[in-house]
Each structure stands twice: as C-alpha cells, then as structure tokens.
Amino acid sequence: MTRKKILLATDLSCRCDRALDRAALLASTWHASLTVVHALEESPSVTDLPSWRQTLTPAQLALQQIRADMPKAPDVHVDMVVEQGDPASVLLGAIERLEPDLVVTGVARGETLGRMLLGTTVEQIVRKSRVPLLVVKSRPHDAYRNVMLTSDYSESSQRALPTALPLLPASAKISLFHAYDVLFEGHIDDRISARDAAHHRATDEGLAFVANLRANAGTGHAIPLICEYGDPGVLLSDLTHTRGLDLVVLGTAGRTGLLGALLGSVALRLLATLPSDVLIVRPTTG
Known part of the structure; x- marks a missing residue:
C-alpha cells in the first residue's frame, strides 16, 4: 500500500502550532x-559583516524553528521546504511536486501563509488544487x-465522506447538514405551507x-440528517x-445553495467564523 503524504503549510506563528500538532497526530x-x-516573502538582507559575525539566514532560522516546534513523534518522517516567494505560489508548487493526500494549515492572521485564510490565497489553493485542505483552529x-x-x-x-473517513476514529459521530430555502418565497401567500x-x-x-453515501463510502456509520431552513453560515x-x-466538512462544488457558493463569500465567512476545524473537499472531476 502506498504511504500517505501530508503537507503542512505554516507561517511559523504560535497559532499555527495547532495545525502542526494536528498534522503530526494525523501522520502518526x-x-x-x-x-x-x-x-x-521578503528578500534576505545582505550585510558586509565578517563571517564570524553573520547571523543565520531567514531560511536557516525558519528551518531551525520548524525543527524546534516539531512534536516528538519518532514514528513520523518529516521533510521541510522553505522557499522564497508568494505563499500561494510556493504552496501550489509544493503540492504539484509532492502530490500529498492532505494539506493542513492554521488560521494565523500574521505574515506569509497565515493571511491566506482571510484573503485570496485560500481561494487560489481551493480553485487550483484538488487536494483536500484541512484548516485547523x-x-x-x-x-x-x-x-x-x-x-x-x-x-x-x-x-x-470517503475523504473525511481516514481522518476519523471508528467511534466518531458523523452527521449530515443540509440548508434549504423556498424559491420565490416573497411571492407566496402561504409561506408556512411552502x-x-x-x-x-x-x-x-x-x-x-445518506443511504447512497453510506453505500458508496462502505461505512457502517449511522449518519443522522439535519435539514434546516435558513442561512447556511448562521x-x-x-x-x-x-x-x-x-x-466541519465543506464541499466546494455542487448544484445550488451552500456548496454551490463555497468558492465565494460563504466559504471565506465560514472559515473566518466557524470555531471548529474545517475540511475543504474538491470534487474529483468538473
């Protein structure tokens, strides 16, 4: 069986330590x-100091911090990639080269990769890569x-569900959420009946x-259905x-409603407001 691969994108902030710990736990x-x-993102400064007084380069400092922050997990093989450039480009390049099964990141709002969650970089990752993205909060x-x-x-x-199942223990409780609305509700007299x-x-x-989902995923999990009227984000x-x-597991393509809008403002709003971790899943085709 091919060994699974996890890619962790980090800005090295303390908030991203949570993503590091989750990635290490999943890898184990x-x-x-x-x-x-x-x-x-910034070019390293050039100095004329003698070699014995020169400090470590930004890349060396980053590698040093990654090694220091890594959880002590002897059964996890860890590689490190530190590159200069736009965070989205660096990450997409690493995804293309390494072909991971999962990308993990945190929610820091500082520099480099931390900005992706409230800006445009996460949209680039979701649009241009079909690898599932786990946002750890x-x-x-x-x-x-x-x-x-x-x-x-x-x-x-x-x-x-098949994408999420490897992340979950057999005892995990899994529910399915669907938000619906009423077409042309403003023009209907009996809104309650509608x-x-x-x-x-x-x-x-x-x-x-749900019946088809369980059959296709080959799971014995009971999956209760939660079907509610209203705004999906709220x-x-x-x-x-x-x-x-x-x-919370979010798809990013579909017919209408929640999943059809997830590449827009709804996705960014959910990423910014949901207190739970979020797994973003792209379809295999389309």
Whole structure:
C-alpha cells in the first residue's frame, strides 16, 4: 500500500502550532510522511559583516524553528521546504511536486501563509488544487469525535465522506447538514405551507442521499440528517457551538445553495467564523 503524504503549510506563528500538532497526530495515525512548507516573502538582507559575525539566514532560522516546534513523534518522517516567494505560489508548487493526500494549515492572521485564510490565497489553493485542505483552529487533544458533513445532495458532494473517513476514529459521530430555502418565497401567500413542503422534500431527498453515501463510502456509520431552513453560515455556526462540533466538512462544488457558493463569500465567512476545524473537499472531476 502506498504511504500517505501530508503537507503542512505554516507561517511559523504560535497559532499555527495547532495545525502542526494536528498534522503530526494525523501522520502518526496514518503512518504517513509529513512535509512542512514555509514561504519567505521578503528578500534576505545582505550585510558586509565578517563571517564570524553573520547571523543565520531567514531560511536557516525558519528551518531551525520548524525543527524546534516539531512534536516528538519518532514514528513520523518529516521533510521541510522553505522557499522564497508568494505563499500561494510556493504552496501550489509544493503540492504539484509532492502530490500529498492532505494539506493542513492554521488560521494565523500574521505574515506569509497565515493571511491566506482571510484573503485570496485560500481561494487560489481551493480553485487550483484538488487536494483536500484541512484548516485547523482548535488545539488537538485527540482524534476528531464530532463531525458535521455539509451537502447540497449533489453527486460531487458524495466525495466528502470517503475523504473525511481516514481522518476519523471508528467511534466518531458523523452527521449530515443540509440548508434549504423556498424559491420565490416573497411571492407566496402561504409561506408556512411552502416551507413545510420544502422541508419534506429536502428531508426525503436527504435520507436517500445518506443511504447512497453510506453505500458508496462502505461505512457502517449511522449518519443522522439535519435539514434546516435558513442561512447556511448562521445555521452552521449555531450547530458548531450547540453540538460541540470539532470538524466541519465543506464541499466546494455542487448544484445550488451552500456548496454551490463555497468558492465565494460563504466559504471565506465560514472559515473566518466557524470555531471548529474545517475540511475543504474538491470534487474529483468538473
């Protein structure tokens, strides 16, 4: 069996230590290799100091910090990549060369790769790479236990569960979330009946989707369906708090609604507001 590969993108801030710990935990669980990638955006300064007074280069300092921050996990093989350049370009180049099974990053808002989560770099990564992206926000104490999959019931979103399953222990609780609305609701007199009808349709379709999802993923997990009317961002934020979710799985392509919009403002808003870790999954085709 081919050994799995994990790529960790870090800006070396203390916030990204959480992503480092999660990546190391997953690498140990998977028996996977781990490559740590850091981008240097500024050109190193040139000095005329004698060699005995010259300090380490930015790249050497970055490598030194990565080695110092690495968890003591003797069963995890770690490689390091420190390159100068735009963070998105450095990361996309590393993804293309290494072909990892998963990219992991944190949510720091400082320099280099930390800015990606609230700017345009994350959109470039999601648009240009089909490798799943795990955004770590919480300090990892154990494997993921309470997981919410999001779906618009499209064929492409069927990939989310098989992608997420290797991240999860057998005891993990997995639920499926679907947000629906009512077309042309503003022009309907009996809005309550229209919402009830939409709820029944969404629930019936969701139950069939869950049955196909479990069969295609080959899992015995029971997957309760949560089908709600309203704004998906608000609903997911509420569910994350009330249900204690530690991982939300987002697809990035689909027919309509939540997943159809995830490459736009909804995705960035969820990444910025959800307190849980977020796994972003691209479809294999399309």
